[in-house]
Amino acid sequence: MEIKKINHIAVAVENIEQATEFWQGILGLDLEHVEEVQSQHAKVAFFPCGDSEVELVQPTDPESGTAKFIQNRGAGIHHLCLEVEDIDAALQELKARGVRLINETALVEEGRKMAFIHPKSSGGVLLELYQII
């Protein structure tokens, strides 16, 4: 499997506007845009940072994984996303090697395919794979 780079690091927040005061107002990162990501039941703010991004993720559904994460552990770093060349091949390879996947096939959204690896298989790290299409 070829990992190209860290695509983004996602931070679970209760309120994007308030968190933006820190990431943009204090740290000086540029807020590129805010977007509703339906598949994640979340509003996401994108802050480019070098060749990667910091993403602030505010849940829009109290039953979503991110909402439960905040309820259980408080706001904070939620997941790490690695960009791969070929996500379908990567998922097949991981499955063949016994890695537990949250998404056995990639979710497809505009311009990207993505899937999550279960933290049980990655030492407690919620890991997203991502392919630009």
Next chain:
Amino acid sequence: MEIKKINHIAVAVENIEQATEFWQGILGLDLEHVEEVQSQHAKVAFFPCGDSEVELVQPTDPESGTAKFIQNRGAGIHHLCLEVEDIDAALQELKARGVRLINETALVEEGRKMAFIHPKSSGGVLLELYQII
């Protein structure tokens, strides 16, 4: 403050050799080197990933922050490290703006200066600032 990029994302692990089986053996990242980082009371494995790194951090002292993190929350993503141009200026600016710092002045190690921002000030994210010197 000018943030250049994500320098690394640190993952707290109980056992570096075992975790390396996943990050290198399964994901295919290259293990660059393993190093004892005295100031962090930890053994750290460095995996370059694009223009950033994934670092696996195994505590060597049960009283260290990383050891307590694992005891309280289990292994997983521990902190995000952002590389800045001038860490001393950044810390002064943060302090002046009321941001709570774990290290009010930067720790100096070979080739680098670093300091941690308290998660209370950064929405639950343990954030490290880092300058290559």
